[in-house]
Amino acid sequence: MAEESAIFRLEGVTKTYGGVTALRDVSLSVSGNEYISLLGPSGSGKSTLLRVIAGFETPDRGRVFFNGRDITNIPAHERGIGFVFQNFALFPHLTVYDNVAFGLANGEKQVSRDEIDRRVREAIGLVGLAGMEGRGVHQISGGQKQRVALARTLVMAPSLVLLDEPLGALDANLRNRMRNELRSIRETLGVTFLHVTGSETEALAMGDRVVVLDRGRIAQFAKPDDVYAKPATPNVAHFLNRYNVFDGTLKDKTFTGPFGSLAVSATTPSDKSAYAVRYDRMQVEPDGSKGSGPAIPATFVASEYLGSSVMYFFETAEGKVIEVEHHLSLGAPKTYEPKSRYMLRWKPDDAIVFG
Amino acid sequence: MSVADTAPRPRKSNTWWLIAPGAIWMALFLVAPIALIVYVSFWTQTTFKIEPTLTLTSWKTFFGSDTYISSLFTTLRIWLIVLVTTFVIGYPTALFVGLFIKNKTLSTVLLVICVIPFWTSFLIRVLAWRPMLGKEGAINIILQKAGIISQPIEALLFTELSVIIGMTQIYVVFMVGPIAFMLGRIDPNIIEAARDLGAGFGRIFRKIIFPLSLPGVVVGAIFVSVMVLGEFATAAALSGRKVNLLGNIIVTQVGSLKWALASVVGVILTIVMGLVIAGFLRIVDLKREL
Numbered sequence: 001m002a003e004e005s006a007i008f009r010l011e012g013v014t015k016t017y018g019g020v021t022a023l024r025d026v027s028l029s030v031s032g033n034e035y036i037s038l039l040g041p042s043g044s045g046k047s048t049l050l051r052v053i054a055g056f057e058t059p060d061r062g063r064v065f066f067n068g069r070d071i072t073n074i075p076a077h078e079r080g081i082g083f084v085f086q087n088f089a090l091f092p093h094l095t096v097y098d099n100v101a102f103g104l105a106n107g108e109k110q111v112s113r114d115e116i117d118r119r120v121r122e123a124i125g126l127v128g129l130a131g132m133e134g135r136g137v138h139q140i141s142g143g144q145k146q147r148v149a150l151a152r153t154l155v156m157a158p159s160l161v162l163l164d165e166p167l168g169a170l171d172a173n174l175r176n177r178m179r180n181e182l183r184s185i186r187e188t189l190g191v192t193f194l195h196v197t198g199s200e201t202e203a204l205a206m207g208d209r210v211v212v213l214d215r216g217r218i219a220q221f222a223k224p225d226d227v228y229a230k231p232a233t234p235n236v237a238h239f240l241n242r243y244n245v246f247d248g249t250l251k252d253k254t255f256t257g258p259f260g261s262l263a264v265s266a267t268t269p270s271d272k273s274a275y276a277v278r279y280d281r282m283q284v285e286p287d288g289s290k291g292s293g294p295a296i297p298a299t300f301v302a303s304e305y306l307g308s309s310v311m312y313f314f315e316t317a318e319g320k321v322i323e324v325e326h327h328l329s330l331g332a333p334k335t336y337e338p339k340s341r342y343m344l345r346w347k348p349d350d351a352i353v354f355g
Numbered sequence: 356m357s358v359a360d361t362a363p364r365p366r367k368s369n370t371w372w373l374i375a376p377g378a379i380w381m382a383l384f385l386v387a388p389i390a391l392i393v394y395v396s397f398w399t400q401t402t403f404k405i406e407p408t409l410t411l412t413s414w415k416t417f418f419g420s421d422t423y424i425s426s427l428f429t430t431l432r433i434w435l436i437v438l439v440t441t442f443v444i445g446y447p448t449a450l451f452v453g454l455f456i457k458n459k460t461l462s463t464v465l466l467v468i469c470v471i472p473f474w475t476s477f478l479i480r481v482l483a484w485r486p487m488l489g490k491e492g493a494i495n496i497i498l499q500k501a502g503i504i505s506q507p508i509e510a511l512l513f514t515e516l517s518v519i520i521g522m523t524q525i526y527v528v529f530m531v532g533p534i535a536f537m538l539g540r541i542d543p544n545i546i547e548a549a550r551d552l553g554a555g556f557g558r559i560f561r562k563i564i565f566p567l568s569l570p571g572v573v574v575g576a577i578f579v580s581v582m583v584l585g586e587f588a589t590a591a592a593l594s595g596r597k598v599n600l601l602g603n604i605i606v607t608q609v610g611s612l613k614w615a616l617a618s619v620v621g622v623i624l625t626i627v628m629g630l631v632i633a634g635f636l637r638i639v640d641l642k643r644e645l
Contacts, residue, residue: 054551056547056551076547076550076551077550077551077552077553077554082551083548083551085544085547085548086544087542087544089542089544089545089547089548090545091545091548091549091562091563092545092567093566093567102549102552102554102562103552103553103554106549106552106553106554106558106559106562107552107553107554108553108555109553152548152552156552156553
């Protein structure tokens with residue numbers, strides 16, 4: 001059975017804080033040796049989900065299984081699950097070495113001094129901090145603190161590591177370097193990482209599979225390219241920040257939205273009707289052009305140069321902002337006249353229709 | 356030409372006066388009075404007048420007298436005992452207020468409650484212990500009514516014990532405040548991380564919480580030390596003149612216009628305080644912690 005190989009499994013987990021439901025009926029099964037990223041906007045319950053798995057919170061309903069054992073009522077430190085805090089939560093008065101050694105030296109299990117030393121040096125080496133053992137944690141950079149936090153968790157040899165927005169406190173440059181580093185460390189150890197993030201690019205870049213959380217529910221759990229190409233709900237499309245999502249109604253295979261009524265062939269089942277077109281699948285044409293396919297008139301507002309592509313921002317008559325991405329490999333960027341009207345056109349096959 | 360060459364260079368000579376206000380203030384109100392006390396301690400004292408003729412007589416009087424020497428040791432003993440009692444009572448209180456109470460508003464309210472006794476005057480707070488500790492005081496009556504004792508405990512009032520009880524109650528809040536402040540600043544994630552790594556509460560307290568609160572303990576200890584070492588009123592009101600601290604000697608000597616001897620005791624007290632503060636500051640690098 002698939003559930004046998006699952007390293008952890010959630011069954012109908014529900015958690016409410018003072019009338020606000022943070023998690024509703026979440027079920028999830030993750031196998032070993034996998035990098036899972038958990039994407040959700042703030043308030044989607046992603047941190048709560050992580051804290052429930054870690055054991056810092058008890059779910060109101062539902063069970064949590066880890067390595068085939070029901071751990072719902074087992075305290076955090078007996079679960080054997082590692083947790084890397086968003087702000088690192090290093091012990092400020094201890095050195096790098098003592099931070100990493102803390103769990104082995106102060107846990108319930110007696111570990112010999114030699115073994116502690118061996119494992120601590122191994123963990124510090126693994127995260128690339130060899131030679132920094134004696135430094136105080138206030139004497140090292142943000143990226144190095146992140147590595148100490150990781151080493152402190154990994155030294156306990158957990159088979160599941162939970163990372164709560166681990167790259168959120170780092171600057172953009174460092175964040176990109178740590179992405180590769182985190183992935184390679186995980187591959188070396190062969191453990192499962194569950195990485196919570198609010199950044200869609202981070203989620204897609206890092207996860208072997210991506211869980212998208214929307215208002216306390218799992219909206220999609222799939223490989224990054226599937227999430228990107230086939231978002232399961234209008235909100236997932238919205239979180240990805242790569243789709244123009246139009247509201248409207250779907251009736252008898254006809255979608256009625258701000259661009260008029262369109263006959264649609266394939267639809268993605270969803271409780272909300274919406275029409276989504278990727279930023280890079282829209283064409284900008286002169287106002288009044290009579291091309292084939294659906295189109296919407298909009299006023300050009302501004303453009304943004306991104307290096308490999310240019311983003312153009314348009315505004316429809318209703319005030320909705322539409323983004324169009326132009327890859328520079330497809331030709332030189334075009335200049336548009338601000339406050340002038342253009343037609344934005346796309347192929348019907350490129351649209352995803354929810355309803 | 357570089358910018359640095361064209362920019363007008365600040366001249367050293369016209370900036371030194373910026374420290375003048377602070378320097379003048381310190382000289383007038385700290386350095387000068389202390390120097391004067393040291394100077395007066397070497398003056399010649401006769402029964403009715405004091406002359407600026409330098410002599411060691413007052414210093415010899417102090418170190419030649421058992422009464423004065425023993426009051427120095429009484430001061431040190433009471434100081435150490437009160438330091439311990441305020442820490443033993445203050446630390447758990449601070450732990451409760453600063454760490455166990457998660458609600459910041461509630462912990463602020465509790466700290467304010469600790470300060471309520473200060474709304475009454477110092478003397479009233481001290482004297483209020485008399486009807487509590489006296490032979491027919493509240494504590495003896497309660498213990499007798501409860502049948503725990505048959506005879507009232509007389510050792511409660513006008514002894515060293517009553518001075519220690521009084522001082523502990525008055526100064527414990529100066530220990531609670533700084534410690535609670537430091538404990539309140541500990542990131543809860545740090546404690547959660549320690550727990551997640553498998554450490555029990557005892558270990559977390561010893562290895563994480565206590566070391567992180569140490570600057571608060573040192574600041575509290577300095578507050579309590581400075582105030583207890585210079586104390587005279589609690590000893591005068593609660594010991595029945597049996598406990599003589601250095602402060603009491605200064606009061607008596609000034610009262611009989613013996614300025615030279617009072618200055619000697621003042622100088623000794625200042626040196627003791629200086630040593631105590633320097634000692635505490637060696638424990639923690641406060642500049643880094645605060």
